Amino acid sequence: MKLARTGNEAFAEAMRQINPDVVAAYPITPATEIVQIFSQFVADGIVKTEFVLVESEHSAMSACIGASAAGVRAMTGTSSQGAALMWEMLYIAAGLRLPIVMALVNRALSAPINIHCDHSDSIGARDSGWIQLFSENVQEAYDNLIQAVRIAEHPSVKLPAMATTDGFILSHCLETLEMLSDEDVQKFIGEAPERPNLIKSLKEKKPITIGALDLQDYYFEHRRQAAEGMFNAKKVIPEIGKEFGKTFGREYGFFEEYKMDDAEAVAIIMGSTVGTAKDVVDVMRGEGKKVGLLKLRVYRPFPANELAAALKGKKAVGIMDRADGMSAFTGPVYPDICAALYDLPDGRPILQDYIYGLGGRDVTKEDIRYIFEEILKTAKTGQKDYTLKYVGVRE
Amino acid sequence: MATLKQLAKREERFVSGHRLCPGCGAGLIARMVMLAIEKPVIVGNATGCLEVASTIFPYSSWNVPWVHSAFENVSASLSGVEAAYRSLKKQGKIDEDVVFVAFGGDGGTYDIGLQSLSGAAERGHKMLYVCYNNQAYMNTGVQRSSATSKGAHTSTSPVGKAIPGKGQFPKDLASIMVAHNIPYVATSIPGRWNDLVNKVEKAVSFNGFTFIDVLSPCRLGWPHEPSITMEIARLAAETCIWPLYEVVEGKYRLTFRPKEKKPITEWFKLQRRFAHLLKPENQPLLEEIQKEVDTKWEALLKKCEG
Numbered sequence A: 001m002k003l004a005r006t007g008n009e010a011f012a013e014a015m016r017q018i019n020p021d022v023v024a025a026y027p028i029t030p031a032t033e034i035v036q037i038f039s040q041f042v043a044d045g046i047v048k049t050e051f052v053l054v055e056s057e058h059s060a061m062s063a064c065i066g067a068s069a070a071g072v073r074a075m076t077g078t079s080s081q082g083a084a085l086m087w088e089m090l091y092i093a094a095g096l097r098l099p100i101v102m103a104l105v106n107r108a109l110s111a112p113i114n115i116h117c118d119h120s121d122s123i124g125a126r127d128s129g130w131i132q133l134f135s136e137n138v139q140e141a142y143d144n145l146i147q148a149v150r151i152a153e154h155p156s157v158k159l160p161a162m163a164t165t166d167g168f169i170l171s172h173c174l175e176t177l178e179m180l181s182d183e184d185v186q187k188f189i190g191e192a193p194e195r196p197n198l199i200k201s202l203k204e205k206k207p208i209t210i211g212a213l214d215l216q217d218y219y220f221e222h223r224r225q226a227a228e229g230m231f232n233a234k235k236v237i238p239e240i241g242k243e244f245g246k247t248f249g250r251e252y253g254f255f256e257e258y259k260m261d262d263a264e265a266v267a268i269i270m271g272s273t274v275g276t277a278k279d280v281v282d283v284m285r286g287e288g289k290k291v292g293l294l295k296l297r298v299y300r301p302f303p304a305n306e307l308a309a310a311l312k313g314k315k316a317v318g319i320m321d322r323a324d325g326m327s328a329f330t331g332p333v334y335p336d337i338c339a340a341l342y343d344l345p346d347g348r349p350i351l352q353d354y355i356y357g358l359g360g361r362d363v364t365k366e367d368i369r370y371i372f373e374e375i376l377k378t379a380k381t382g383q384k385d386y387t388l389k390y391v392g393v394r395e
Numbered sequence B: 001m002a003t004l005k006q007l008a009k010r011e012e013r014f015v016s017g018h019r020l021c022p023g024c025g026a027g028l029i030a031r032m033v034m035l036a037i038e039k040p041v042i043v044g045n046a047t048g049c050l051e052v053a054s055t056i057f058p059y060s061s062w063n064v065p066w067v068h069s070a071f072e073n074v075s076a077s078l079s080g081v082e083a084a085y086r087s088l089k090k091q092g093k094i095d096e097d098v099v100f101v102a103f104g105g106d107g108g109t110y111d112i113g114l115q116s117l118s119g120a121a122e123r124g125h126k127m128l129y130v131c132y133n134n135q136a137y138m139n140t141g142v143q144r145s146s147a148t149s150k151g152a153h154t155s156t157s158p159v160g161k162a163i164p165g166k167g168q169f170p171k172d173l174a175s176i177m178v179a180h181n182i183p184y185v186a187t188s189i190p191g192r193w194n195d196l197v198n199k200v201e202k203a204v205s206f207n208g209f210t211f212i213d214v215l216s217p218c219r220l221g222w223p224h225e226p227s228i229t230m231e232i233a234r235l236a237a238e239t240c241i242w243p244l245y246e247v248v249e250g251k252y253r254l255t256f257r258p259k260e261k262k263p264i265t266e267w268f269k270l271q272r273r274f275a276h277l278l279k280p281e282n283q284p285l286l287e288e289i290q291k292e293v294d295t296k297w298e299a300l301l302k303k304c305e306g
Helices: A007-018 A032-043 A057-070 A080-095 A120-124 A138-153 A182-189 A198-203 A219-248 A273-286 A304-311 A333-342 A365-381 B004-009 B025-036 B049-054 B074-090 B106-111 B114-123 B173-178 B193-205 B226-238 B264-268 B272-278 B280-305
Strands: A002-005 A022-025 A050-053 A074-079 A101-106 A131-133 A161-166 A175-178 A255-258 A265-269 A291-296 A298-300 A316-321 A350-356 A388-391 B041-045 B099-105 B127-133 B184-188 B209-215 B245-248 B251-254
Touching (some): A002 A007, A007 A032, A007 A138, A007 A161, A007 A175, A007 A182, A022 A032, A022 A057, A032 A050, A032 A074, A050 A057, A050 B074, A057 A074, A057 B074, A138 A161, A138 A175, A198 B041, A255 A304, A265 A273, A273 A365, A291 A304, A291 A365, A316 A333, A316 A365, A333 A350, A350 A365, B025 B049, B025 B193, B049 B099, B074 B099, B074 B127, B099 B106, B106 B127, B114 B127, B114 B173, B173 B209, B184 B193, B193 B245, B226 B264, B251 B280, B264 B272
Parallel strands (some): A022 A050, A131 A161, A265 A291, A316 A350, A350 A388
Antiparallel strands (some): A002 A175, B184 B245, B245 B251
């Protein structure tokens, strides 16, 4: 069914169709609508969900952890400061191996306070053990959230997962959404695979302790097992992406390659800027310029080997970072890409980083063209004359 | 109310083998609270002495499903467990009538956990919150909390040449909980088992959020002889520095009236954290604390009469 939906509406609809047992959430711009729309579903009695209207995002994630530890499907939605307030609990959700699913609307972190898009919130949580799926458009956001349930709950993964949209750019803009039927979504996600949990242990009269003190003699093994879950997610994510494609016609992998085959200059982008950049690639291709684009969908787990294979032999690659890691080096995605390519025996491209669009700064076609021209120049000369440039900022 | 004989025959739900200090009040409270409940129970625990000492992996003293996630959030995480249970109940996936009990120390309850406590109480989740109140951050080495008695020496409110211990009276958390209009609020001590057991039985009979603040002697932080835990708890009630009462649907009722109200020095002299208050130079401070205890006691009596 083709509908016009905003990113927030699409997330809320996906949540309704997933029909989780528990949702615990707290409003925050620009993710508030997800909670609002879902509240109406609850008020109308069309979901089975127990909706816990908590007093903070920290409690939202804590309640999701409790619900998931009790053995049910738990979801939440948030953004920016809300995700930052959850930070402590994000690690705990992953460490306790709880497949909680979150709709995250990307928004800049304070200060200065700002309500518009950049990726510093989710990227700030990159080491927390959450699977992170970025979305180019509303359709992908919807599809990603549904797949996130399957990925997180997969018995070999058992880690929480977030699907993201760019704040306002996707969360508040109407786009065409090919919405699945409720039955199809339910069929695709199925019954959650059984995990050890509080309620089960109560029923079976074999009580379990979750969240015990884990000292020098066990902590490392448990963290290692969690890490293995993330390694396993690398296998599971493309499998589920393929199954989704086979069932619904839209296949997903770690990333999408756009006009990459003979490209000499490639840009790597996450989120909604990909859409604009595809237009720029088309125009520049028309001018005979060999530019291509790699849209990174899965940021955690990081598909290092797959990226290395896709980028091998490219002359120059520009990484567009919509967050600034404040490392006095580059944005956060650059070092990941750099590390992924380091072990290539040959055909290692020259890398340059571009930090752009912080706090919702508009990203124009001219900005993207400038970046492509810069990468093309590097590809042509074979010389890297800088590592990082800030694009679209007055300085 | 269950008799001692009946309690003795019940299966232990908080069992021995934990690493709490000898003479610790928290273990006694946990055991009594758990014994007082007959229905199936799921426990949530805030980070603190009770949590770290009772669940050192791969061991657990909890003979019931138990969950801990962090320090400030046991009310929120147990809200999630309870919501999951309600959802399953609604879906017909569970028949059992389950009781939810949260345990938190005074740090995790009065201070860092106050927000999530308030949130869960306001939302009215069906759970009993038990604060084992040892009046300081004992797990991290006796730092002051907002539950610490005025004048007490702690590692962050030390007695020095200029300052005689903690400068503030403790927060009146029971009143804050009463102001949430929850059905049941009480104070208790482990030293009067029937008081605590009775209150737990009552609390879990309500369909909503209930709260019991239990004074928990800490032989390491107060410190006191480990053999007098029960006695020192009773003395707190007998000096009225820790009166025992309950508030049922907003109505106050005294559950213990000392035959003779003892001076607070009787309680202070058994604990090294108050030793300096018994010196002549601190007489005015001692009098100020006694006066505050008297005033609070009179106010409580009025509330109970009204």
